[in-house]
Amino acid sequence: MSRVLRHFKEGFLGVVRHFALSLSSISSVTVTLLIMALFLLLSANIMQITEQMESNVQIHVQVKKEFEGQEKTDKIEAAIRALPHVTSVTFSSKADELEAYIALNDADDAEQMFGSFRGENNPMLDAFLVSADTGENLKTVSAAIATIEGVEKSTYGGDATSQFVSGLEQIRNVGFFIVAALGVIAVFLISNTIRVSIHSRRREISIMRTVGATNWYIRWPFIIEGMIIGLLGALIPILVTIFGYKYLFDSTGGYLYSKMFSLVAVTPLVYQISGVLALIGAVVGSIGSLLSVGKFLRWTR
Numbered sequence: 651m652s653r654v655l656r657h658f659k660e661g662f663l664g665v666v667r668h669f670a671l672s673l674s675s676i677s678s679v680t681v682t683l684l685i686m687a688l689f690l691l692l693s694a695n696i697m698q699i700t701e702q703m704e705s706n707v708q709i710h711v712q713v714k715k716e717f718e719g720q721e722k723t724d725k726i727e728a729a730i731r732a733l734p735h736v737t738s739v740t741f742s743s744k745a746d747e748l749e750a751y752i753a754l755n756d757a758d759d760a761e762q763m764f765g766s767f768r769g770e771n772n773p774m775l776d777a778f779l780v781s782a783d784t785g786e787n788l789k790t791v792s793a794a795i796a797t798i799e800g801v802e803k804s805t806y807g808g809d810a811t812s813q814f815v816s817g818l819e820q821i822r823n824v825g826f827f828i829v830a831a832l833g834v835i836a837v838f839l840i841s842n843t844i845r846v847s848i849h850s851r852r853r854e855i856s857i858m859r860t861v862g863a864t865n866w867y868i869r870w871p872f873i874i875e876g877m878i879i880g881l882l883g884a885l886i887p888i889l890v891t892i893f894g895y896k897y898l899f900d901s902t903g904g905y906l907y908s909k910m911f912s913l914v915a916v917t918p919l920v921y922q923i924s925g926v927l928a929l930i931g932a933v934v935g936s937i938g939s940l941l942s943v944g945k946f947l948r949w950t951r
Contacts, residue, residue, distance in 0.1 A: 660871035665878050671843040672879055678839045679883025679934060682832035683927050687891045689825035690923045694914045695906075696822060701785075702911055709780040709792045709806040717800035718744075718776055729798045730780055735787040744774040775802060833934060840879055840938025844872050873939045880935025881928060888924040895920050 665672045711730065713723060723741065730739050742750070748768065782791045788806050796804040855868055896916050904913050 683887035711778040712802040747774040844942040876935035876939030880931035884931030
């Protein structure tokens with residue numbers, strides 16, 4: 651136990667002795683983890699929004715005019731329900747379709763332009779609104795519905811959804827590339843900080859080796875020093891993650907643009923990401939330390 655405490659004491663002293671260099675390394679880790687926190691939060695919400703978009707997308711099936719009537723539409727509905735991956739089928743009469751079209755447009759203008767089409771003059775077609783078990787199966791189900799006798803057209807918004815999600819994922823991927831590059835820089839800076847710490851204690855290290863200290867006994871104080879630098883660098887990103895995301899969630903009411911797209915709940919997300927940031931900070935610090943100590947011990951054999 652006393653040996654472990656000694657390693658931690660030496661690690662803390664190393665940070666204090668070379669505080670200017672340590673601060674430079676801490677700043678680098680902080681910037682890296684701030685960006686990483688941003689993209690981890692973004693990724694979590696992209697995944698949730700993608701699932702929500704896919705679950706809200708329905709296939710719009712128009713029925714040919716000559717197939718109007720209860721008996722014929724019932725047959726089409728039965729054929730649709732028999733298809734794999736179909737979870738729900740809702741009939742929408744041409745009157746319902748016209749009202750939905752008017753509602754989607756400016757109410758006053760649409761009423762003036764299309765209100766006269768109610769009744770016998772209605773140009774709309776009867777339709778079905780079909781849901782699939784997953785967004786991935788929308789395209790397959792839509793294509794199968796299009797082959798059913800009496801179906802005029804089968805469409806869904808899947809292509810637009812896929813393009814939107816693809817754009818979000820590209821932003822996320824670019825972000826992770828930037829984070830990786832900054833992580834390498836952080837490792838380099840921590841490595842330099844530890845190298846200076848080693849240089850100031852080279853006589854002590856030489857004596858330790860002379861009396862038979864193992865390489866790992868020599869390494870541990872520097873590894874702990876690197877871990878402390880990494881954890882200190884993670885402190886601000888963790889606070890920003892917890893309080894910043896909570897502020898964003900509260901200020902938006904937990905929704906993005908509309909209630910159709912809800913943000914991921916604050917807990918446990920912010921604590922999970924905080925744990926990841928602390929772990930990455932400690933790992934980056936340890937790697938930087940190991941690189942410096944390993945190189946020094948090889949040189950002084």
